[in-house]
Amino acid sequence: MKWTQRRFNPNTLRVEQVPLTRREIVRGVLLRTVGVLAIGATSVWLFDQVFQSPADRARDREIAFLEGQLAEMRGELVTMEHAMEDMAERDDAVYRTLLGAQPVPEHLRNPGIGGTDRNADVRGHIHSEEVADLKTRIASLQRAMVAQSKSLDEVTEMALEYEDRLEAIPAIQPIRAEDLNRMAGGWGWRFHPIYKVRKFHYGLDFSAPEGTEIFATGDGVVVKVKRLYNGYGRHVIIRHGFGYETLYAHMSKSIVRKGDRVKRGQVIGLVGSTGTSTSSHLHYEVHKNGEKVNPAHYFFNDLTPKEYEAMLAASELETQSLD
Ligand SMILES: [Zn+2]
Incomplete structure (x- = not known):
């Protein structure tokens, strides 16, 4: 077969079938090949853009x-x-x-x-x-x-x-309010009934009939039960921990022993007038870190605010104490 091309001949003014030179043939084949390859590559790229492979889509x-x-x-x-x-x-x-x-x-x-870079990885x-x-x-x-x-x-x-x-922490009154005759002696300077001088009274005196129950005012351990013929008379000391101790004096009877564990509200003895005392009453002290403090500040559990205020006022009246 011969490679020919139809060409217009200006001399004869006719379109003639002319054989191609070798050079023209090679160029023609190359051009066509490049064209086909270009179209093919473009198609593949386009196909890939529009239709991804299943693996790609999954990823x-x-x-x-x-x-x-x-x-x-x-x-x-x-x-x-x-x-x-x-x-x-x-x-x-x-x-x-x-x-x-x-x-x-x-x-x-x-x-x-x-220190180290935790996110280096x-x-x-x-x-x-x-x-x-x-x-x-x-x-x-x-x-x-x-x-x-x-x-x-x-x-x-x-x-x-x-x-x-x-x-x-001591937090109740050591004597039931209804058993209480009156708050006889408060915290502070008081005229002492026996020594007949002004002395600082380091506790509260609760005037009550002999035999009235006395309550532990907080949980603790009984560290002292003692009978004296003067001073506190028959008295009990309870150690509550956290720096607190309470003292109950002039009892007619004590019904706890040294070493006993007591709960708040437990009866520990009965009111009397033993020791240096003029009449039946409980002398009550609160000690905090070894210092005597005003017990009136430690009745917050069982008094209404009004009762508490009245009690506080009574405890501050400068009356004669009972011991
Ligand atoms: Zn007293």
């Missing part, structure tokens, strides 16, 4: 799924961070304040991230920044939780001790 779906999960986790992390802040705030503002503890120092709640990826940020925040939340957990342990311990303390 893209996976990435989209992971991105969605990451965003969801970030949302949950933010919620947890807020919950943690709220817990820390409540801990400092309520529990620790109520129980009289110092707030947790900020550096314990929020220790800085120190997630560098160099499209989502590196986001993953590194999440990891840092999770680590800081973990530290905050550890600090908070320690603080709550401490608060729990204090709350338990606080309960003991509430039960131990």
Whole structure:
């Protein structure tokens, strides 16, 4: 077969079938080949753009799924961070304040991230920044939780001790209000009925009939039961712990022994007039860390505010004490 081409011949003014030179043939073949290849490549590229392979599609779906999960986790992390802040705030503002503890120092709640780069292993990826940020925040939340957990342990311990303390501290009147004739002698300077001089009276005198029941005013241990012919007469001392002791004097009878554990409200003896006393009454003292303090400040449990005020006023009247 011969390679020919129809060409217009200007000399003959006719279209003639002309054989092609070898050079023309080679050029023609090359041009066509390049054209076919170009069209083919373009088609493949276009096909790939429009129709992805199943593997590619699966991978893209996976990435989209992971991105969605990451965003969801970030949302949950933010919620947890807020919950943690709220817990820390409540801990400092309520529990620790109520129980009289110092707030947790900020550096314990929020220790800085120190030393090695924790996020070195997630560098160099499209989502590196986001993953590194999440990891840092999770680590800081973990530290905050550890600090908070320690603080709550401490608060729990204090709350338990606080309960003991509430039960131990003298907090009731040692004599039933209806058994009480009157508040005979208060805290402060009083005219002493026997020595006939002004002396500081370190307790409260409750005037009541002989044989009236006397109550322990807080939980504790009896550390002294003694009979004297003057001074306190037959008297009992209870140690409550937390620095508190109470003393009950001039009893006609004591019904506890040294070493006995007593509960608040338990009967420990009966009113009398033993020792240096002019009439039947209970002389009651509260000692805090070895110092005598005004017992009137320790009746908060069983008096209404009005009764408490009346009692306080009576205890401050400068009358004659009974011992
Ligand atoms: Zn007295």
